[in-house]
Amino acid sequence: MSQHPITLIGGGLVGALLAQQLAQRGFAVDVFEKRPDPRHAGFAGGRSINLALAERGLHALRSTGLADDVLQRAVMMRGRMVHDRDGQHSLQRYGIDDSEVIWSVSRGALNTLLLDAAEAAGAKFHFDQALTTADFDRQRIRLADADGVERELSAGLLIGADGAGSALRAAMNAHTPLGERVEPLDHGYKELEIPPASDLPAAVLQAGGGRDGFALEPNALHIWPHGSYMCIALPNTERSFTVTLFLPNRGVAPSFPTLPDAAAAAAFFSEQFPGLLPLMPRFAEDFEHNPIGTLSTLYLERWHLDGRALLIGDAAHAIVPFHGQGMNCGFEDTVVLANLLAEARGDHAGAFAEFQRQRQPNADAIAHMALENYIEMRDSVADPHYLAKRELGALLAARIPSHYMARYRMVTFTHLPYAYALERGRAQDQLLEQLLRDTPDVATINIDTAAQRFVSTLAPLPELRHG
Known part of the structure; x- marks a missing residue:
């Protein structure tokens, strides 16, 4: 017709x-x-933050027959690889297993x-x-x-x-x-790049923890959280990583105005992201060439x-x-x-x-x-209270999947409306806060009692649609 x-x-x-x-x-x-x-x-x-493809986008691509073609050009990311100031890193999974992942696409x-x-x-x-x-x-x-x-x-x-x-x-x-x-957000961003492992000295790679030709673990979104600012790195199919620095647009250091050139920025990275700078041999060129993006x-x-x-x-x-x-x-x-x-x-x-x-x-x-989520990424991922809530939430998700699902999972791995995820997430978070206020140590919480509190307070989750 x-x-x-x-x-x-x-x-x-x-x-x-x-x-x-x-x-x-x-x-x-x-x-x-x-x-x-x-x-x-x-x-x-130079101005484009990497794209993270999740279930909602995949559903749209499936409806036109393109999902498989796109996934062949994408890199799986299981979760956030959080890097601390001492060079240690740990993975915080996005979902319950490899059926719940997001994809880095160009x-x-x-x-x-x-x-x-x-x-x-x-x-x-x-x-x-x-x-x-x-x-x-x-x-x-x-x-x-x-x-x-x-x-x-x-x-x-x-x-x-x-x-x-x-x-x-x-x-x-x-x-x-x-x-x-x-x-406007009072933070901007600048893109940098980590090349494939083959372009880097072996000594740098030994500290980086990469594999399969990547300088870092490829199946993760890497975060270096520093409170009011952060760096992230997303993998590319070419075995490189796109690194994005997020900083305030104004104010006292650190901010973009306090890093007027590549030399100042390199000194800042050496102090704040010491393990990251050696992985970026084109740092000075990228920093000088790529503009500051607005958000x-x-x-x-x-x-x-x-x-x-x-x-x-x-x-x-x-x-x-x-x-x-x-x-x-x-x-x-x-x-x-x-x-x-x-x-x-x-x-x-x-x-x-x-x-x-x-x-x-x-x-x-x-x-x-x-x-x-910006506050969570740059700050909360390293906060003990946030980690305790995350641990308790994971226990509840396993015990009462009909009544508890982390908000991130609702947003990323289901078709539940965003508005529902926001409101349900608030209600769940309030209960988690109450439980941890009564007993801050997750190991001492009676999970059966906590689960019953959720079941008696909240309606069951709607029927979930994955894929």
Whole structure:
């Protein structure tokens, strides 16, 4: 059945996956992307935090037949490998076993795969085409190419998947205020790199604990938590690691303003991350070349203009990356929207309103949890009280799986709504705090009594959907 034509602004991860799903459902889809085609021009690095693919994103990829292809290009991460100041490290598993893992994927490789799949489904892509203005009353858009030459086109149903700096959002907001609020995080980030083990001296590798050609344990997300700042490292299929330094944007040391050049940064790393610096022979070049990335959370009161235009993914609800859910949330968006539009029977305003009704509370919830997870990653993972709660939670999960699941597992390994995970997590945490306040030593807690307290206080978890 022929469907209403759709004009998508943005051919990144969310835009390409949505284009494929809509094309598979019979929509005529044209995608306009301001960047050149990354399959020919290459993918620009230096500003992109590695992507962590979890169950929600995998579910969306399964629905289009792409999950297996993506996983072949990914590296499994079982948990957080937490490194202390003395060079010791320990693994904190994300899930109960290897059935609950996340995957490190390359943004560029994933985008290429999604573009190819969307084109194969019938979507048409137009690169080097930046949206300059949109006339929503006339359903017309103006685009500028790489030389600044503009043209005007008739637009179908407009959907903006053009990221946190969305040009379509700006055009919509100029037409009808969307209630936009941006909350910057007072921390920024800078990317660095650990090369494959073959590029490093043997003495460095002996201290690093790596294997299979990696300088560090490959199947983990590495964290060096330091309270108000941290480093993380995610594995790449090329056996390298992408290292990201997170620091305050202002204030007394340590902050980015107090590290004005690579020499100052190297001295800082030698003191604070002594085992990490020897693994990065290109440290000075990377530090000088790669820009400081900014981090913020976007909130909108309205995601759409009746049935004419809609925002999706980061264009509607950009979040900070500390729960690894930005892409997963955006991919989950695409499944919901594609299904709603396929069932809309021409009622696009109704489909857009229902999309916002379903997704906005969940987007707000994961935004909140991502901010909380930053504190957990840079500070709590090394805190004895946090570790005690984690230990007690693991015991309860084994004893009463129908009534206890760690919030991280709900978010990462199930399809339970983010909003539910947030509220259930709060209720569970309150009970854990009460139990540990009564008896701080987990070894002395009567698990049967603790389990009964959970069962009598909380409703059973909803039926869980994995895979």
